Amino acid sequence: MNQYARMIIVLMIISIASGAVLALSYEITNPTIQEQARQKLEQSVLTVIPGATKMEEIQKEDMIVYIGLDDEGNKKGISFEATGSGFNGPIEIMVGYNPIEGNLLAIEILSMSETPGLGAKIKEEAFTSQFKGKSSEEEFAVKEDVQAISGATISSTAVANAIKTSLDKIVKIYPVGGDL
Amino acid sequence: MDEYRLITTSSPHLHSGESISRIMFSVAIALLLPTFAGIYFFGFRALSLVIITSLAAVLTEAIFQKLRNKPITIADGSALVTGMLLALNLPPGLPYWMAVVGAVVAISLGKQIYGGLGANPFNPALIGRVFLMITFTTPMTTWINPIDGMTGATPLSLMKMEGISTDYTKLLLGNSGGSLGETSALLIIIGGLYLIYKGYVDWTIPASYLGSVALFVAILGQDPVFHLLSGGLMLGAFFMATDMVTTPLSKFGKVIFGIGAGVFTVLIRVYGGYPEGVSFSILLMNAFTPLINRFTVPKIYGEVKAR
Amino acid sequence: MQIIKDFVNGLWNENPIFRMVIGICSALAVTTAANNGIAMGLALTFVLTCSSILVSLLRNVIPSKVRIPCYIIVVATFTTVVDLFMKAYFPALYEVLGIFIPLIVVNCIVLARAEAFASKVGVARATADALGMGLGYTWAITLISMIRELLGAGTLFGYQVMGDGFTPWISAILPPGAFIVMGILVGLINMINRKTVKDTDCH
Numbered sequence: 001m002n003q004y005a006r007m008i009i010v011l012m013i014i015s016i017a018s019g020a021v022l023a024l025s026y027e028i029t030n031p032t033i034q035e036q037a038r039q040k041l042e043q044s045v046l047t048v049i050p051g052a053t054k055m056e057e058i059q060k061e062d063m064i065v066y067i068g069l070d071d072e073g074n075k076k077g078i079s080f081e082a083t084g085s086g087f088n089g090p091i092e093i094m095v096g097y098n099p100i101e102g103n104l105l106a107i108e109i110l111s112m113s114e115t116p117g118l119g120a121k122i123k124e125e126a127f128t129s130q131f132k133g134k135s136s137e138e139e140f141a142v143k144e145d146v147q148a149i150s151g152a153t154i155s156s157t158a159v160a161n162a163i164k165t166s167l168d169k170i171v172k173i174y175p176v177g178g179d180l
Numbered sequence: 181m182d183e184y185r186l187i188t189t190s191s192p193h194l195h196s197g198e199s200i201s202r203i204m205f206s207v208a209i210a211l212l213l214p215t216f217a218g219i220y221f222f223g224f225r226a227l228s229l230v231i232i233t234s235l236a237a238v239l240t241e242a243i244f245q246k247l248r249n250k251p252i253t254i255a256d257g258s259a260l261v262t263g264m265l266l267a268l269n270l271p272p273g274l275p276y277w278m279a280v281v282g283a284v285v286a287i288s289l290g291k292q293i294y295g296g297l298g299a300n301p302f303n304p305a306l307i308g309r310v311f312l313m314i315t316f317t318t319p320m321t322t323w324i325n326p327i328d329g330m331t332g333a334t335p336l337s338l339m340k341m342e343g344i345s346t347d348y349t350k351l352l353l354g355n356s357g358g359s360l361g362e363t364s365a366l367l368i369i370i371g372g373l374y375l376i377y378k379g380y381v382d383w384t385i386p387a388s389y390l391g392s393v394a395l396f397v398a399i400l401g402q403d404p405v406f407h408l409l410s411g412g413l414m415l416g417a418f419f420m421a422t423d424m425v426t427t428p429l430s431k432f433g434k435v436i437f438g439i440g441a442g443v444f445t446v447l448i449r450v451y452g453g454y455p456e457g458v459s460f461s462i463l464l465m466n467a468f469t470p471l472i473n474r475f476t477v478p479k480i481y482g483e484v485k486a487r
Numbered sequence: 488m489q490i491i492k493d494f495v496n497g498l499w500n501e502n503p504i505f506r507m508v509i510g511i512c513s514a515l516a517v518t519t520a521a522n523n524g525i526a527m528g529l530a531l532t533f534v535l536t537c538s539s540i541l542v543s544l545l546r547n548v549i550p551s552k553v554r555i556p557c558y559i560i561v562v563a564t565f566t567t568v569v570d571l572f573m574k575a576y577f578p579a580l581y582e583v584l585g586i587f588i589p590l591i592v593v594n595c596i597v598l599a600r601a602e603a604f605a606s607k608v609g610v611a612r613a614t615a616d617a618l619g620m621g622l623g624y625t626w627a628i629t630l631i632s633m634i635r636e637l638l639g640a641g642t643l644f645g646y647q648v649m650g651d652g653f654t655p656w657i658s659a660i661l662p663p664g665a666f667i668v669m670g671i672l673v674g675l676i677n678m679i680n681r682k683t684v685k686d687t688d689c690h
Binding site for chain 1: 545548549550552553556557560561563564567568571572574575576578582657661
C-alpha cells in the first residue's frame with residue numbers, strides 16, 4: 001500500500017511542478033507571441049495595400065476585412081485572406097484590393113508548403129507581381145490570363161483559384177465603383 | 181594431400197548453354213532498334229547521349245566493384261543494358277552531365293548497393309530515371325519535337341493538358357516528341373518480339389500489361405490505341421517490365437504483375453499529377469514482386485495440401 | 488576522466504544519428520537547410536540536458552513502476568518551454584521548425600538517455616552524457632542539412648555559394664534526398680570506423 005501511495009504522490013508532485021513551470025512560461029511569452037502575430041498580420045496587410053501605414057480590422061458578413069489607412073486617415077484599400085489547397089497542403093494568401101476601381105493592389109503568400117524549387121516559386125516576386133492591377137472581372141484562368149510557373153501548374157492554379165473565389169465574395173460586399 | 185578437382189553442386193545439372201552475357205547482349209541488340217529510331221529522329225545528340233550514358237553506367241559498375249573488392253563483372257553486359265535503357269528514357273536535349281548522374285545513381289543506388297546483379301529489388305534504369313525526374317524536373321520534361329527541333333509537349337501531355345490527340349501513324353513511326361527511345365512504337369515492338377522469339381522475354385508480361393492498359397483506358401472512356409502507342413508504354417512493357425531480376429517467377433505471378441502495372445499506369449496517366457506513369461508503375465510493381473512470388477508458388481507435382 | 492569519456496561518447500562512438508540511428512525522424516524531416524539543422528540540434532540539446540539533469544536528480548525518488556510517465560512529463564515540460572520561447576523570440580525559426588519542436592517529446596534520444604543512462608548515474612555524468620549526445624546529434628544533422636542545402640538550393644546557411652549556372656538538385660531537399668544523404672553518410676562513417684577500430688581490440 002505504501003508503495004502505491006508513493007507512486008501517486010511522486011507522480012502528482014511532478015505533474016504539479018510541471019504545470020507551474022508551464023504556466024509561468026506561458027505568462028512570460030504570451031504577450032510577445034500575441035504581439036508577434038499581430039505585427040506579422042499588419043506587416044502583410046501594409047505590404048499588399050501600397051501607401052497604407054495603419055490598418056483596421058472589420059467583420060463583414062463571413063469575411064474578415066482589413067482596411068488600410070494612410071497617415072491622414074484616408075482609406076487606401078482593403079485586404080483579405082484567401083486560402084487554397086496546393087500540391088502539398090493549404091496555401092494562405094493576403095490579397096490587397098481597391099474596390100473603387102475594382103483592381104487588385106498586390107498579393108503576398110503568407111504560408112505554404114509547396115515543393116521547394118518548383119511550387120515554392122509562387123512566393124517569388126516574378127509570380128506574385130502579375131496579379132498587380134488585375135481586374136476583378138477577369139477569369140484568373142491559368143495559362144490564359146495567369147502565367148503558371150513551369151512544372152508547377154497545380155500550385156499556380158491553386159493560388160489563382162483561391163484569389164478568385166475570395167475576390168468574388170468581396171465584390172458582393174464591396175461592389176465595384178462603390179465606396180470603401 | 182591430394183587435390184581433388186571435383187565440384188559438388190545440387191541438381192539440376194543440365195545446362196542450356198545460356199549465360200547472363202548472352203542474354204544481356206541479345207537485349208542490347210534488340211535495344212539497338214529503338215536507339216536507331218532515336219538517332220534518326222533526334223540526330224547526333226541522341227547518339228552521343230546513348231554512348232555517354234552507357235559508358236557512365238559501365239564505369240560506375242567497375243569502380244563500385246573495385247572499391248568493394250569484388251570481382252568486376254562489367255563483361256556480362258548488364259550495366260551496358262541498364263545504361264542503354266536509361267538513355268532511351270531520357271529527353272534527347274538533356275545535358276550530358278545530368279545523364280551521367282542518372283547512370284551513376286542507377287548503377288550505384290539502384291543495383292550495386294543491394295549486392296549487384298540479381299539482388300536488386302528495383303529496375304536500376306528506372307531508379308536512375310525517376311531520380312533524374314524528381315531532381316531535375318524542368319530539364320527532364322523539356323521535350324524536343326523531331327520535326328522542327330523546337331521544344332514542345334509530348335503527345336501524352338498534349339492529351340492531358342489540352343485534350344489534343346496525335347495521329348496514330350506518327351506515334352507508330354516515332355515522329356512525335358518524347359524520350360529518346362520511346363517515340364517509335366513499331367521498332368520497339370519488333371525488338372520485343374525478337375526477344376520473345378529468343379525466349380528471353382516471357383510474352384505474358386507485355387501481353388497482360390498492354391492488355392490491361394487498353395482495357396482500363398477504354399473503361400474510363402479514353403482512346404485505347406492512342407494510350408498504347410504513346411509515351412514510354414511500349415518500351416516499358418517489352419524491355420523494363422520484363423527484367424528477369426525484378427519481376428515474378430511464375431506465369432500467374434507475371435500476369436498479376438502486368439495487370440498491376442497497367443492499372444497504376446492508367447491511374448497516373450488519367451488522374452495523376454504527371455502525364456506519364458510507366459516508370460512509376462513498374463517500380464511500384466517491382467516492390468510487390470516478393471509478395472507476388474510468395475503467393476504464386478507453383479504446385480510441385482504430386483504435392484498434397486498440408487493439414 | 489569518466490566525465491570526459493561520457494561526453495565524447497555521444498560525439499562519435501555512440502553518435503545517436505550515425506552510430507545508433509535513433510531519433511532520425513526529426514533528423515530526416517528538418518534537415519532541408521543548415522540553419523534548421525543547428526537550431527533543431529540546439530533545441531534538442533537543451534531539452535535533453537535539462538531532462539537528464541532532472542531525471543538524474545530524481546532517480547532515487549521516482550518509483551520504478553511509474554518512471555516512464557515521470558520521464559515523459561519532465562521531457563514534455565521542457566519541450567513546451569522551448570516551444571513557447573522560440574515562438575516568442577525567434578518567430579522566423581519557429582515557422583520552419585514549429586511542427587518538429589513538440590516532436591522532441593517523442594524523440595527516442597531523449598527518452599533513451601533518460602532511461603538507459605541518466606536514471607542510473609550521478610548528475611555530473613548525466614550532464615556530460617546529455618551534452619555529448621545533444622552535440623553529437625547537432626553536428627550530425629547539421630552536416631546532413633549542409634549537404635542537402637548545398638545540393639538542393641546552392642546555398643549554405645542561407646548564403647549563395649554556387650555560381651549562377653548551378654542547377655539545383657531538387658530531390659536533395661525532398662524527403663528521398665534525406666534518406667539518400669543520410670544513408671551515404673552512415674556508410675562512410677562505418678567505413679572510417681572499421682579502419683580505425685581494426686588496430687584496437689575493441690569488441
